[in-house]
Amino acid sequence: MKFKDYIQRLRTYYGPPRKPRVTRAWEIILYENVAYLVDDQRRDEVWAELKKAVGVTPRKILEAPPAKVAAVIARGGMQPAHRADKLRRAAVIAMDTFDGDVDSALGWPLKTLRRGLKKFPGIGDPGADKILMLTRTAPVLSLDSSGLRVLLRLGYGSSEGGYAAQYASVQEAIAPELPKDYDALIAAHQLLRQHGQTLCSRNAPECEQCPLARWCPSAGRAAVEA
Numbered sequence: 001m002k003f004k005d006y007i008q009r010l011r012t013y014y015g016p017p018r019k020p021r022v023t024r025a026w027e028i029i030l031y032e033n034v035a036y037l038v039d040d041q042r043r044d045e046v047w048a049e050l051k052k053a054v055g056v057t058p059r060k061i062l063e064a065p066p067a068k069v070a071a072v073i074a075r076g077g078m079q080p081a082h083r084a085d086k087l088r089r090a091a092v093i094a095m096d097t098f099d100g101d102v103d104s105a106l107g108w109p110l111k112t113l114r115r116g117l118k119k120f121p122g123i124g125d126p127g128a129d130k131i132l133m134l135t136r137t138a139p140v141l142s143l144d145s146s147g148l149r150v151l152l153r154l155g156y157g158s159s160e161g162g163y164a165a166q167y168a169s170v171q172e173a174i175a176p177e178l179p180k181d182y183d184a185l186i187a188a189h190q191l192l193r194q195h196g197q198t199l200c201s202r203n204a205p206e207c208e209q210c211p212l213a214r215w216c217p218s219a220g221r222a223a224v225e226a
């Protein structure tokens with residue numbers, strides 16, 4: 001089985017993937033930091049509340065009292081004051097490094113852009129890849145922890161080392177098979193994420209239900225290795 005076949009089977013099983021909620025660079029950064037360890041629906045709700053009560057431009061974030069931002073995003077999981085501080089730090093970086101307009105930097109040379117994006121809280125290589133993919137700036141496959149786990153279990157890359165090493169090894173292994181068009185990359189990201197959050201969960205994968213089980217080298221033993 002090839003990567004595209006896995007994705008096609010996931011699409012057949014789960015149906016059309018969810019559309020990303022935000023697709024502009026600055027909004028992706030804010031959306032990543034607005035909540036922590038909550039499901040997509042809750043994150044969407046908190047995002048909508050922030051948009052309505054405070055606004056989501058760097059200037060609006062900086063103008064709002066930190067306690068107000070923390071109260072508005074309180075439903076987004078643990079440590080709302082800490083998350084509010086991250087939003088504020090992100091806004092400062094947006095103003096200082098990007099003159100208040102992160103999206104205007106998408107035409108920068110890729111290396112410089114990546115370096116700039118990774119200055120933001122919560123944005124490492126996976127986050128930078130997500131921004132590049134969702135803004136259709138570079139045809140990369142962003143993987144969150146769920147999608148990464150699925151691909152490791154399917155035999156891409158190596159689970160040796162920490163998260164960064166695993167991410168890099170999967171990216172290297174998957175590169176020759178990646179589609180070039182953005183719609184396919186975004187759909188793959190969403191479907192792998194959905195699979196990793198449901199059937200291919202970290203501690204209790206339901207391999208007997210999985211549409212990929214026939215071709216998966218980890219079928220039936222992934223929970224033991226998790």
Ligand code: SF4
Binds near residue numbers: 200222
């Ligand atoms: S067979 Fe099991 S380990 Fe393999 S992808 Fe499916 S759920 Fe994950």
